[in-house]
Amino acid sequence: MAHHASSVLEFDRVTKRFGQTVALDDLSMTLQQGEVVGLLGSNGAGKTTALRVLLGLIKPTSGQATVYGYDSWRDPVAVHRRLAYVPSEFNVWPNLTGGQILDLLGAIYGGYDEEIRQHYTERFVFDPNKKGRTYSKGNRQKIALIAALMTRADLLVMDEPTSGLDPILEQEFQSVLREAKARGQTVLLSSHVLSEVETACDRVAILRNGRLVEYGTLKELRHLSARTVEAMYRGTPPVLDQVPGIEDIEIEDGLLRLQVTGSTDLLIKALATSEITSLQVREPTLEELFHSYYGEEPTRDQR
Amino acid sequence: MTSAEIVTSRTAEEGRSTPLGIWLVLLKHHLRLIAPSGMIWIIGLVLTASVVAGVWIDTFPTEQERLALAQSIEGNPAFEAMFGKAIQIHTIEGFTLWRAGGPLFPAIVIWGMLAATRLARGDEDRGHDELLLGGVLSRRALFLSALVTPLIFAVAYTILTVVALMAISDISASGAIRFACGMAGGFTFFAALGALLVQLTPSRSSAVRIGLGVIGAALAMRILSVLEQMPEWLPWLTPFGWFTEIGTIEVGSNLPFLLFGAGTLVLAGVATTLAQQREIHGSLLLGDQETAGPQPPYKSLWWHEVQQSRPAVIGFSLVGVLLTGIFGMVANDFAEFIVDFPAFAAFLGEFGLSDPGDPSAYIGLIITMLVLVPALFAAGHVAAIREEEATGRLTVLLILPLERHRWLITNVLVGLAGIVIISLLVGFSAMIGTSITGTMLAPADALSAGLNLIPIAVLFTGLGVLIFGIYPQLTGPLLYTVLLTSFLLVLLDAFLDIPGWLITLSPFEHQPMVPGEAANLTVSAIFLVLGVAGVIIGAIAFRRRDMMMD
Ligand SMILES: Nc1ncnc2c1ncn2[C@@H]1O[C@H](COP(=O)(O)OP(=O)(O)OP(=O)(O)O)[C@@H](O)[C@H]1O
Numbered sequence: 001m002a003h004h005a006s007s008v009l010e011f012d013r014v015t016k017r018f019g020q021t022v023a024l025d026d027l028s029m030t031l032q033q034g035e036v037v038g039l040l041g042s043n044g045a046g047k048t049t050a051l052r053v054l055l056g057l058i059k060p061t062s063g064q065a066t067v068y069g070y071d072s073w074r075d076p077v078a079v080h081r082r083l084a085y086v087p088s089e090f091n092v093w094p095n096l097t098g099g100q101i102l103d104l105l106g107a108i109y110g111g112y113d114e115e116i117r118q119h120y121t122e123r124f125v126f127d128p129n130k131k132g133r134t135y136s137k138g139n140r141q142k143i144a145l146i147a148a149l150m151t152r153a154d155l156l157v158m159d160e161p162t163s164g165l166d167p168i169l170e171q172e173f174q175s176v177l178r179e180a181k182a183r184g185q186t187v188l189l190s191s192h193v194l195s196e197v198e199t200a201c202d203r204v205a206i207l208r209n210g211r212l213v214e215y216g217t218l219k220e221l222r223h224l225s226a227r228t229v230e231a232m233y234r235g236t237p238p239v240l241d242q243v244p245g246i247e248d249i250e251i252e253d254g255l256l257r258l259q260v261t262g263s264t265d266l267l268i269k270a271l272a273t274s275e276i277t278s279l280q281v282r283e284p285t286l287e288e289l290f291h292s293y294y295g296e297e298p299t300r301d302q303r
Numbered sequence: 304m305t306s307a308e309i310v311t312s313r314t315a316e317e318g319r320s321t322p323l324g325i326w327l328v329l330l331k332h333h334l335r336l337i338a339p340s341g342m343i344w345i346i347g348l349v350l351t352a353s354v355v356a357g358v359w360i361d362t363f364p365t366e367q368e369r370l371a372l373a374q375s376i377e378g379n380p381a382f383e384a385m386f387g388k389a390i391q392i393h394t395i396e397g398f399t400l401w402r403a404g405g406p407l408f409p410a411i412v413i414w415g416m417l418a419a420t421r422l423a424r425g426d427e428d429r430g431h432d433e434l435l436l437g438g439v440l441s442r443r444a445l446f447l448s449a450l451v452t453p454l455i456f457a458v459a460y461t462i463l464t465v466v467a468l469m470a471i472s473d474i475s476a477s478g479a480i481r482f483a484c485g486m487a488g489g490f491t492f493f494a495a496l497g498a499l500l501v502q503l504t505p506s507r508s509s510a511v512r513i514g515l516g517v518i519g520a521a522l523a524m525r526i527l528s529v530l531e532q533m534p535e536w537l538p539w540l541t542p543f544g545w546f547t548e549i550g551t552i553e554v555g556s557n558l559p560f561l562l563f564g565a566g567t568l569v570l571a572g573v574a575t576t577l578a579q580q581r582e583i584h585g586s587l588l589l590g591d592q593e594t595a596g597p598q599p600p601y602k603s604l605w606w607h608e609v610q611q612s613r614p615a616v617i618g619f620s621l622v623g624v625l626l627t628g629i630f631g632m633v634a635n636d637f638a639e640f641i642v643d644f645p646a647f648a649a650f651l652g653e654f655g656l657s658d659p660g661d662p663s664a665y666i667g668l669i670i671t672m673l674v675l676v677p678a679l680f681a682a683g684h685v686a687a688i689r690e691e692e693a694t695g696r697l698t699v700l701l702i703l704p705l706e707r708h709r710w711l712i713t714n715v716l717v718g719l720a721g722i723v724i725i726s727l728l729v730g731f732s733a734m735i736g737t738s739i740t741g742t743m744l745a746p747a748d749a750l751s752a753g754l755n756l757i758p759i760a761v762l763f764t765g766l767g768v769l770i771f772g773i774y775p776q777l778t779g780p781l782l783y784t785v786l787l788t789s790f791l792l793v794l795l796d797a798f799l800d801i802p803g804w805l806i807t808l809s810p811f812e813h814q815p816m817v818p819g820e821a822a823n824l825t826v827s828a829i830f831l832v833l834g835v836a837g838v839i840i841g842a843i844a845f846r847r848r849d850m851m852m853d
Pocket residue numbers: 018021022023041042043044045046047048049050088301
């Protein structure tokens with residue numbers, strides 16, 4: 001058992017095949033203690049599969065996932081003692097009330113603080129006295145969230161945790177995440193809500209067709225990808241033929257717009273040959289980043 | 304044109320089919336939903352009836368033997384309790400209706416109930432309906448299609464049965480048609496009842512529970528109505544009685560056909576009216592209260608699993624107690640009858656009865672049939688284990704510090720407790736039944752009769768868990784198929800020459816008829832060992848495989 005001082009979880013060259021489908025392709029990534037990491041990717045990219053491997057629910061075809069040094073597949077119970085999980089879709093027992101479901105999950109986890117449970121029940125405006133079959137999708141999601149949060153587990157693993165929540169609760173979830181981080185909990189969450197990931201996550205992992213195509217802080221990702229440059233000029237447009245790393249150049253009545261990757265040094269020098277009245281360099285939003293990974297080629301599941 | 308241009312240039316009207324066209328697509332969807340199981344039901348029903356009619360000539364070759372059979376059975380509560388009132392069973396028409404219809408009628412009405420509730424409510428409960436209803440479909444069209452689909456199966460069943468019966472035996476056309484129409488009538492009647500029940504209940508499963516309760520009560524009335532003390536009109540109260548009153552064209556009634564037809568139409572009409580008043584996912588009668596109020600705490604996995612299994616244990620116990628109790632009441636009639644007709648013992652020898660002159664022999668025979676009750680409970684319990692995984696509910700438990708095998712074994716043990724409770728209750732209700740009408744079965748005999756049912760149910764539990772561990776998707780279908788096929792093999796063996804090696808494979812063949820026969824500890828031990836081995840291997844396989852949801 002390899003204990004890394006600060007590494008909470010680790011995917012070590014994990015591949016998972018379902019018949020012909022390669023759902024995860026040689027995935028390697030680690031999470032540090034106290035980090036909040038967002039997992040992005042289009043439908044079928046392998047996010048849920050990655051989380052299920054991590055939980056020991058499915059067996060990796062090759063490679064291994066470890067949590068706090070414990071192998072997820074061989075020693076799932078040791079792993080589960082340290083984490084809480086929110087599935088993307090929570091099917092409840094139709095004949096149990098929300099409260100009974102929380103009782104049950106808490107009892108099997110091995111105890112929780114009644115006050116904390118009460119706190120989240122009120123915060124998510126959840127009525128625990130209804131039968132499972134009468135809950136709406138959002139309300140079922142709340143059960144999963146309360147159950148995970150009330151344990152105060154060291155690691156929170158969440159698969160699209162806010163799917164089905166209304167905008168106000170989605171906001172509330174953001175502050176819940178901030179508090180979890182402040183408390184020192186480590187969080188790995190998959191999401192399709194890019195703004196959520198952008199505000200809450202320290203690092204972002206982007207999966208595409210089961211491969212990890214990018215993993216880093218937003219700052220790093222931005223640095224690696226194209227920035228948008230807009231310049232107003234007077235007179236003749238600047239000559240940019242010799243500038244490396246630029247594309248999507250648009251020039252019209254005194255406005256120049258382009259994308260630049262890498263260093264801006266040569267671009268600025270080239271621009272300086274004309275009379276520039278204003279210059280704006282804008283970093284890409286996460287949404288633009290996401291599009292740059294997914295924009296052109298169709299992914300596996302779209303083909 | 305690019306695909307985007309095609310999409311934008313088409314108006315909504317152009318792509319739209321006619322209402323009838325859409326409805327036919329829907330009907331096809333509904334047919335496809337129940338076709339796989341429907342096929343199996345039809346094959347099983349047609350085959351069994353054909354075998355009974357087909358071996359008639361060989362079993363009772365002379366007129367004399369037939370008359371003797373009729374004389375000894377007609378009016379004898381012991382036999383009529385099993386298969387219903389016997390009318391003219393010295394004719395092949397009367398015999399088929401009685402001997403094949405007796406056990407098959409309850410089966411076909413259960414199928415009707417399951418199929419109709421699946422069609423009228425199954426999609427809705429799973430949330431698939433909204434996808435269909437979001438389009439141009441009306442709820443009425445959807446419901447009508449759910450009603451028409453069983454009708455198509457009823458017609459298919461009728462035609463196949465008539466053709467098969469006439470091909471394999473000397474049955475007259477009218478006899479075959481009367482049998483098939485009676486069966487199909489019961490099917491459509493209970494299908495319509497099922498379609499009605501789902502309007503009143505909050506979910507398909509609660510409708511099925513109520514429906515099975517109604518069927519059980521009707522069956523109990525059929526059995527009770529053969530007792531001498533009961534009034535003449537009692538059979539006319541339920542479709543089960545209507546079916547037996549069909550009799551033959553000479554000595555029988557045509558009123559049942561009218562009743563089946565009219566009953567089906569009335570139920571379907573009421574169901575259609577109610578269906579239009581009911582909201583989607585709603586119920587007209589038995590609602591879910593908005594707030595359930597304070598509930599008992601759920602503090603352990605054990606408690607949870609016990610609560611989940613409780614309804615099934617109660618339901619199966621009730622069925623077992625009711626049937627054995629009633630059969631217990633007629634056991635003494637049977638013994639007296641055997642004393643009067645010693646020659647008849649030979650016929651019963653075909654069923655494997657060694658000393659038919661003893662009431663406990665009859666109880667043994669009946670309880671051996673009723674072994675299906677705990678065995679079916681066991682199969683249902685393992686199927687429910689798979690259902691937890693398929694729905695994803697299990698995932699939520701297994702991401703907690705809970706070992707997979709601990710969850711599985713907890714469930715198996717709760718199921719085992721259910722098996723023990725049901726088996727013992729079956730044994731003791733035979734004792735109570737016999738005590739009402741005369742000589743009481745000794746408590747020790749009742750106990751051993753009950754205990755004797757446990758090993759075979761454990762065996763099927765083991766088989767189920769084994770399948771669950773290795774090929775989870777097949778758990779329910781394969782387990783039920785094996786169970787029912789092996790039971791049917793033994794039943795048919797009384798009439799057919801089934802190859803010895805095949806019949807040996809059926810566990811039911813080895814089941815001793817306690818208390819008529821002595822318990823066979825070797826057989827019981829083998830069943831138990833195989834069952835436990837199945838559970839262990841299944842649990843190991845489960846630990847090593849991926850979780851698989853539907
Ligand atoms: N049990 C399974 N059997 C076969 N294929 C599977 C199974 N589970 C997942 N897959 C396939 O693996 C790939 C990854 O699926 P996964 O559920 O991990 O995607 P995802 O990123 O979570 O997508 P989404 O955003 O839609 O939730 C998909 O192509 C999917 O079809």
